[in-house]
Amino acid sequence: MKPDWKNFLEHAGAEFEDLAVASFGNAERELRVTTTGDVLCDLSHFGLISAYGEDATDFLQGQFSNDVAQVDAGHSQLNSYCTPKGRMLANFRLFKPGDTYYLRLPQALIEPTLKRLRMFVMRSRVTLENADDALTRIGWSGPNAATELSTALGGADIPETPDETLSHDELSVLRVPGIHPRFEIYGQLEAVQRLWDRLNVHGAPVGAACWGLLDVLSGIPTIQPQTSEAFVPQMANMELIGGVSFQKGCYPGQEIVARTQYLGNLKRRMYRIHVDLNEVVPGQEIVDAAKGESGMVGRLVEGFRHPDGGVEGLAVLQIQSVEDAADLRLGTAKGPRVSVSPPPYPLTADTD
Template structure:
C-alpha cells in the first residue's frame, strides 16, 4: 500500500485534472456571466479559484482560472466534470464570440519542491506566490493555494521528467486535504453550495462582481448566514479509503455529513475532507465512519470571507 512517505524528488503525473480552454474575442465577457470569479483578475499572473453553479447556487464544477493570452483562458478542473461542464457552457457560448475545447494533449504533473529540471524544460522561472502562474509555449507552472506545491501543465508529454509513482500521487492528494482544498467530482455535482466547500474562505467567490448564474443564491447564503454545512478536515484509523459520498454518522446513527476526498497518511491512517453539519464542530459531537471514530483537525485557514480582489492586491 502506498503512503505519503516517499520523498517528493520528482514530479508525479496527475490524471485527475483536465484543462478546458475558452478562447475568443468575447471569452472574458462570456465567463464573467457564468463563473464566481472576477474574470478580469485573471491577468496572466494571478489565477483565481472559481466555480460554476446552477441557478439554485449548487456547484457544477470548481477549479482555477488562468489567462494564457489576451483572448485565451484555461480552466483547471476535475477530469470527471470536464465534458459535462463544457457541454453545459457551450449552450451559452453560442451567443458570444467564444469557443470551448478540452486541451486533451496537456499533461499534468505536480511537485512539492521547486524542481529546476521542470523550470528548465518549460523555459521559465517558477512562480513563488500561491495563486500565481508562469506560462511559456511549452507549458505552465502554477503555484497552488495552501502548502508549497507546483502544478505543471505540459503542452506535450514531459516524458522522463514525470513519474507515475502511486505514493507521490497519494501525497499530492494528502496535501490537498491538509490545505483544506476540495475538488468537486461528478459524484457530487449539483450537490453543494460553494460555501459548503469553504470556497469563499479560499478566495473562490467574488462578492464584488455583477451577476453570474447562481449568484443571487450564493450571495444570500453568505449575507444571511444560511450555510449549515461546512468542509472539515478529519482522520480515521483505516486501511482502506472511504468512497466519495459515503456518510458520516453521529453516535445515534444519524447521518451528519459525507466524504469529499481521502488519502493515506500512513498505512493504517486515512485523512479526509468531508462536508459536515456545523452542529458537529459547534457542539463537539462524536462522529463515525463505518463505526470507526473520527478525529477532527483544524483547517489551515479561517472559515471567513476572503475576497479574491484582496489576494490580487497583495500580489501586485
C-alpha cells in the same frame, strides 16, 4: 492522455489504474515521501476545457463564481460552476497562458461541464473544447521544490505565492497552495518531458492519490461526480481559499451564494477529518451516532491514505455538530469513528 506521454510515463515505471497513475512501483514508499520530500506527479487524472474567442472573458464571467477578469498570464484562480440554486456542479483551477482560458478539473466532469456550458453560448463568440491533449501537465511539491524547479528551468524566476503564474518558453508554471512549495506545470509534450527528466533526479515520482492527499492537507476541495450539486461554495470553504468574488456581476446561483454570505446563515463548513480505514468514497454520509441512522450531519468530499495510517479527508459537516463534539461516524451510526480538525486556514474571511 497522449499515447506518447503515456509511453514516456510507463518507461519511467508508471503503473496505471483507470487511466490515472496508481504508482511508480512502490506505493508505500511514495506515500511516505509525499508529506516530507520532493515529489513529482502526472496530473492527467485532471482534464482540461479550453475557452477562447472574442467574447470568452465575458461569457465565462457570466457563468462562474469568481472574477474571471482577474485571470491573466500572471494569475490563476480557483473557481466554481453552480446551478441556479447555488450548488456547485464542479470546481476547478482557471488559468490563461495566452489568449485561451483553461479549466482544470477531474476527467469525469469534463464532458458534463462542457455540455452544460455550451448550452449557454448562444450568440457569444466563444469556442469551448475538450483540451485534454492540448497541454501535458505535471505537479511538483516538496521542501526543496522551489529551488529545484528554478534550477531545472535554468535559474529562471518561479511563482512565489499561491495563484501566481509565470511562463517559461513552452511551459506555464502555476503556484498552488501546499504544505510545502507546490506547483502545477503545463506545456507542450517535449518541454514537459525534458522538465520531468530534470526534476526526476531530485524527487520521487508518485501516483495521483498522493497529489490528492496534498490537496486535502492544504484544505483544497475537489468536487467529484458523487458530490456534484451537493454543496454551495461556502460549504466547501471556497470563499476562504479565493474561489468566490462577491463584487462581480451575475452568474448562475449568484443570489443564493451572496445571500448565504451576507445573512450569515451558513450552517455547514468543510473540515479536515481522519478515519481509520484504507479507502473511502466521495459523497459518503457522515452521521451523528447518537441520532441513529436519521442523524446525517455531513458528507465526505474526498479522502486519501495518509502515511501515518488511515485516511485523511475533507468533509462538509454541520457546524453545530462539530462544536458539540458529536460522535461522528462514517456511513452508519455503527461505522468507523470520524475525527475532526480545522483546515489549515481560518474559517472566517472578509468579503472581497
